[in-house]
Amino acid sequence: MSDQLLRLYPEPNLALEHKGRYLTDPLADDTHAGPFIYSNFVTSLDGRIALAEGADAGRAVPRAIANPRDWRLFQELAGRAELLITSGRYLRDLSAGTAQDVLPVSTAPEFDDIHEWRRGRGMAAQPDVLVLSTSLDFPPPRRLAEQGRRILVLTTTAADPHRRREHEAVGAEVIACHGDADGVLGDSVRALIADQGFSTVYSVTGPDVLATLTRGGALDALFLTTVPRILAGRDFSTITRGAPLEPAMDLSLTSLYLDTAGQARAGQTFARYDRRRDTGEA
Numbered sequence: 001m002s003d004q005l006l007r008l009y010p011e012p013n014l015a016l017e018h019k020g021r022y023l024t025d026p027l028a029d030d031t032h033a034g035p036f037i038y039s040n041f042v043t044s045l046d047g048r049i050a051l052a053e054g055a056d057a058g059r060a061v062p063r064a065i066a067n068p069r070d071w072r073l074f075q076e077l078a079g080r081a082e083l084l085i086t087s088g089r090y091l092r093d094l095s096a097g098t099a100q101d102v103l104p105v106s107t108a109p110e111f112d113d114i115h116e117w118r119r120g121r122g123m124a125a126q127p128d129v130l131v132l133s134t135s136l137d138f139p140p141p142r143r144l145a146e147q148g149r150r151i152l153v154l155t156t157t158a159a160d161p162h163r164r165r166e167h168e169a170v171g172a173e174v175i176a177c178h179g180d181a182d183g184v185l186g187d188s189v190r191a192l193i194a195d196q197g198f199s200t201v202y203s204v205t206g207p208d209v210l211a212t213l214t215r216g217g218a219l220d221a222l223f224l225t226t227v228p229r230i231l232a233g234r235d236f237s238t239i240t241r242g243a244p245l246e247p248a249m250d251l252s253l254t255s256l257y258l259d260t261a262g263q264a265r266a267g268q269t270f271a272r273y274d275r276r277r278d279t280g281e282a
């Protein structure tokens with residue numbers, strides 16, 4: 001299998017190593033102030049990031065698009081992060097044994113170089129974790145606490161005080177703020193992250209959290225892997241949902257790589273888009 005990617009943008013036709021790609025490309029430029037918050041999705045051509053697979057299953061990343069080359073870059077993005085944003089839903093899946101993985105960075109041997117990369121920069125072994133949850137209805141995250149990670153749980157002032165105490169008992173720091181019908185507001189998420197001094201923050205969650213971040217002006221970059229397959233399916237998610245953004249959020253293409261390795265997924269692309277701060281017109 002070729003370990004190269006073809007860069008299509010900005011300099012076209014440049015062959016570069018796949019492994020290490022997202023450890024090497026600059027994350028935030030020197031002019032960026034405050035935390036740099038980024039997210040990542042793998043999608044089919046018809047926009048499916050999650051599908052109901054099986055009679056009683058919830059939605060999951062479709063097997064037809066999940067692939068090791070994308071997973072490698074997902075792990076590299078986690079390697080760059082001081083903090084991961086996750087969700088109550090993810091922690092429920094983790095405790096039920098149906099989550100994709102313990103929150104990265106994976107300890108599988110093929111990702112040793114990412115841990116080495118972090119050590120070389122004096123970073124903690126694992127990123128800290130910010131859980132967004134309105135319900136607080138997930139088992140207290142003992143496993144994460146045992147890894148020595150800081151666990152921040154951001155919820156609304158309406159949250160159940162009993163559940164708050166259960167999470168605090170395992171060392172989680174529960175912070176309640178005013179929200180709306182969708183829960184915590186995106187600007188509260190950014191404010192908390194900035195107050196706590198985190199500089200690189202990776203959201204590994206799905207459409208609701210992305211909606212929260214975009215609505216609150218709290219998303220700086222989106223990494224999007226597109227697998228050239230059409231999946232269809234009635235019960236699916238796209239990268240975001242909720243009320244329309246008024247005005248729409250504008251992003252610019254920062255980089256685009258073509259992955260020619262593999263058969264079924266030949267031609268998948270790895271794109272990165274950065275938020276534009278200079279527009280807002282229709």
Ligand SMILES: NC(=O)c1ccc[n+]([C@@H]2O[C@H](COP(=O)([O-])OP(=O)(O)OC[C@H]3O[C@@H](n4cnc5c(N)ncnc54)[C@H](OP(=O)(O)O)[C@@H]3O)[C@@H](O)[C@H]2O)c1
Pocket residue numbers: 040041042043048049050051058059060061062086087088089090132133134135136137154155182183184185204205206207208209210212237
């Ligand atoms: N293809 C991909 O790359 C990709 C990437 C990520 C996720 N996914 C898929 O997308 C699906 C959904 O993922 P997800 O549940 O992690 O993501 P999500 O839809 O962003 O998050 C859902 C949960 O996050 C909490 N939440 C969201 N916004 C909140 C807010 N503003 N305030 C407080 N809490 C908030 C809620 O937790 P509570 O219910 O506890 O209140 C909610 O249940 C899954 O099937 C996952 O596999 C796919």
